[in-house]
Amino acid sequence: MTVTETSRGTPPAAAQAPGALPRLTSLSHGGGCGCKIAPGVLTELLQRNVPPAMPAALLVGTETSDDAAVYQLNDEQAIIATTDFFMPIVDDPYDFGRIAATNALSDVYAMGGKPIFALAIVGMPINVLPPETIREILRGGEAICAEAGIPIAGGHSIDSVEPIYGLAALGVVHPKRVKRNSEAIAGDVLVLGKPLGVGVMSAALKKNVLDAAGYRRMIEATTRLNRVGPALAALPGVHALTDVTGFGLLGHTLEMCRGANLAAYVRMSDVPVFDGVRELADAGCITGASARNWTSYGHDVVLGERVTARDRALLCDPQTSGGLLVSCAPGAVDDVLAVFRADGFAEAAIVGAMRPGAPGVRVI
Structure with missing residues (x-):
């Protein structure tokens, strides 16, 4: 069985044959956006006695828990910057890559902007997953970015205990169109x-x-x-x-x-x-x-x-x-x-x- 045969609408089989590759979801304690730190805990972690001063050009920062940061370059252009990554929500590696990339780019769209390029965020248990599985995850992310009309122009990778994939995404928007x-x-x-x-x-x-x-x-x-x-x-x-x-x-x-x-x-x-x-x-x-x-x-x-x-x-x-x-x-x-x-x-x-x-x- 190839690493993509469980994709295209069929969930993986319940049983796992002896010697078979582990299910991606079995390697993570949570999946997708369900991995997020609970909102109450996150609020406590981000509390500050004195908020740091922000430049006037930073149109959107951390003040309202918005989807992305927005920085104005000039009267016509502002840059949108966001990052999103998580552990597997499905077992098919190609689908996992596609879902993670779609989710990351959504933050740019939610600000009213258009993505222009992305950087890959990759953490994989190298001694557990074979190279072809990891390549399929990356290929899934690339496929979604191609659909969005943007390149993955670089990234960063680490050897991690749980599989992690996502994007740092950059976009553009007119300052008056920021939502x-x-x-x-x-x-x-x-x-x-x-x-x-x-x-x-x-x-x-x-x-x-x-x-x-x-x-x-x-x-x-x-x-x-x-x-x-x-x-x-x-x-x-x-x-x-x-x-x-x-x-x-x-x-x-x-x-x-x-x-x-x-x-x-x-x-x-x-x-x-x-x-x-x-x-x-x-x-x-x-x-x-x-x-x-x-x-x-x-x-x-x-x-x-x-x-x-x-x-x-x-x-x-x-x-x-x-x-x-x-x-x-x-x-x-x-x-x-x-x-x-x-x-x-x-x-x-x-x-x-x-x-x-x-x-x-x-x-x-």
Whole structure:
């Protein structure tokens, strides 16, 4: 069997033959954006008594937990810089590389920019994985960057205990087109570009209960570039953008609320969820990151009486290479949905709205 035969929509077999190569997911303690440090722990780690002084040209830094840093070069150009990497979320090395690269480039698109090149971040257990497996991971990342129209121009590698792959990505944007996660306006409508459930599907994959159709859905979603970002940023009614990744829909909505000093509501019945994910969640395929997310920010969330434990798990589900979350004026909703659907995001949906009030989310 070649290293790519399990790709193209078929999850690996549950059993592992004697002497066979180890499953990539068996080599890591967590996978994809579920590896992220819990938001509450991260906040504690990043606390400073006196914030460092920032240059005026740094348009976006660490102040609002945004998706990338943005530095203005001149009146027409600003540079976007971001990095993202993680351990395997799937066992096929080519798919792992594609997912990691798609996820990393999403941060550039979420700022309203276009990527221009990337650098590879590679950590591999050299004595465990053969060279052909590692080459497939790199090839997957290169394939996505080629789809985005950019080169991987270099990188850095180490011999590590767990497999790690990702990108440092650079992009460009007009300074007036930068879309922060912190500029939502009361009355804005929230639109989500991709359904939820990647974390649940990844947990099912590890338990060998994800069928071929579910695996195909997972790969199709996590390797779909969020390249609609610049087109969304060009719409005058779009006020804020972010992408939904490791902190789940609730966590990234809360970042929007805190940045804008607003409240939000999310209507659970309107939140798109991948086919089969609810059933997998009911069967116990929930990630530990979902629970850690809730522990970190649940005190800022009010759940309605009809919101179930499964609903809560899905709203906190870590999304690897998840969808863009748009905060836009009501009059811009049709244009936002049209941009999404023109690029193949057929399940993009209105999921809630921003309201005056203390930062927090109410789920109804």
